[in-house]
Amino acid sequence: MTQGVLGDWGGVRLDLYRQGIDLQIGYGNQTATNLAGGTGHSLTTIGQAYFGAGLDLYRLAGLSGGKFQLTITKRHGVNLTAKENLGLYQQVQEATGRGNVFRLTQASYEQTLLNGALTMKAGRLPVGNDFGAFGCDFMNLSFCNAPQGTLPYGYTYFYDGPVSTWAGLGRVNLNGKSLRGYIQAGVYQTNPRTTDPTNGFRLGFAGGTGVLLPVEAAIFPDLGGDRPGSYKIGAWYETSRTTDVAYDGEGQPILATGQAGRAVRGRYGFHVQIEQQITPSPEGLGRNGLSVFFNIVQFDRRTSLVDSQIATGATWTGPFASRPNDQFAVAVARTQTNPRYSAVERRVAGPATLGLGSEYVIELDYRIVPAPGLKFSPNVQWGISPGGRSDRHNVVAIGMKTSLSL
Secondary structure (H helix, E strand, C coil): CCCCCCCCHHHHHHHHHHHCEEEEEEEEEEEEEEEECCCCCCEEEEEEEEEEEEEEHHHHHCCCCEEEEEEEEEEEECCHHHHCCCCCCCCCCHHHCCCCCEEEEEEEEEEEEHHHCEEEEEEEECHHHCCCCCCCCCCCHHHCCCHHHCCCCHHHCCCCCCCCEEEEEEEEEEECCCCEEEEEEEEEEECHHHHCHHHCCCCCCCCCCEEEEEEEEEECCEECCCEEEEEEEEEEEEEEEEEEEEEECCCCEHHHHCCCEEEEEEEEEEEEEEEEECCCCCCCCCCCEEEEEEEEEEECCCCCCEEEEEEEEEEEECCECCECCCEEEEEEEEEEECHHHHHHHHHHHCCCCCCCCEEEEEEEEEEEEEECCEEEEEEEEEEECHHHCCCCCCEEEEEEEEEEEC
16 A cells, blocks of 8 residues: 555545555655756756556456556646756756656556466556666656656657556566566557647557567566565667668768758667665665665667666665664766767867767765655755766756655
8 A cells, every 4th residue: 555644544545445446646846956057047846746546456346466557647847957058968857857747647457367477568658667667766867767768869769757658568477486577578659749748648549650669577686585686687679760860861960961860760779777785674675774776778879869878876774773764875877978979070070079978967865754655855966067068067956856645
């Protein structure tokens, strides 16, 4: 049952849960200001409200292994990264992606078969919920959700929440005593209309340009019986027609000719995600003590402005005996511009140009949990060579990330 600041609502939530209805209601707020970098200085706030309902169809209708999930999201506010032209590849406030939207984030049916060995899911789904899924302990977008769906130009076809698309996936679950994990594959419609902020509840198939075909394998070791881990590797291929990021149809640099990139078909990439508990945490990964993570994603160099991103960090949960749910966290990310594009830029602008290189982001925060379902995370962020440009002013931002679950 989802835990919130209002507990079990005087017994109402618990009664609903026992009947097979798990309600999820919450609000997140992210306030930030840039102390350095950009064209000016502002204090902006963005917010995200969500409503969800998870239905256990065995309890409700006697359908063993059946579940239905509905999630609706509303986002609002001003994006500091855009307003002050910070030039970062990844936003200071992670929940500003896809703009101020009110949309259907998930409406899916899930069925578990063969005593839990096989899971099938279909409906409206965000890709990043199941492939490349990663938590959001931090406020910078470099360390939140699947980066495939947040970096240029992966976001044009790899839809993270709050965006959903028509999809289906199958997962083989490995539930042995010595080996736990899964192998899964999915099919997701690529449809540019899906990301239109005015089409938040559009359910049609018209406008589709292709399909995204992701695969992923994971294992969940438990070192010593109390140090759990998560190790994932995945890849994807997307079938739409698109354009080369660097050269036009005549093989000339698009930065020189001003023409559209040459037509190509398909986009692809791979990712690796590692999370490992270092100190004993019998309650689960990241629940107590020190845990670390390492993520890497590599994009197709024909079609993507960004070549790759590497992110690593650590969290310490329960830093004080009196604060068992508080958390120290630090993370570092390097986002590298596609070297094909950088080479073209230097070729056109001349050898003296700096060209596009790598952007580096560092975030340090402390999460305060005064009550179940309520979190405050003051943080400081540094952005070095924003957008891969060493001639841009580095960014320093401070922020507060708040989340409330009812």
